[in-house]
Amino acid sequence: MLKHNLDWNKCVDVFTPNCTSSHCVLHWHALVARKIPSDLQNVLIEAVKMINYIKSHPLQS
Known part of the structure; x- marks a missing residue:
């Protein structure tokens, strides 16, 4: 965020490698x-297609 001078107030969601949810990203x-x-x-x-396929x-099991 600091390196690219991004505004935290415009942040909708943050994902990490251990992400367990993608609901907000699909709507936004x-x-x-x-x-x-x-x-x-x-x-x-393409990312949305992959997420939809995986889900x-x-x-x-």
Whole structure:
């Protein structure tokens, strides 16, 4: 946040490698996608596809 001079007041969610939830990101991606460059938008769309795939295929125990 400090290195790139990002405003904490605009932070919606923070993820770490041990993340257990992605609910907020899926709802906010539509708002973010309207204002970012197309190459980053493509990355965001692919990330959402991966998250949706993982969430729709639970592990068999």
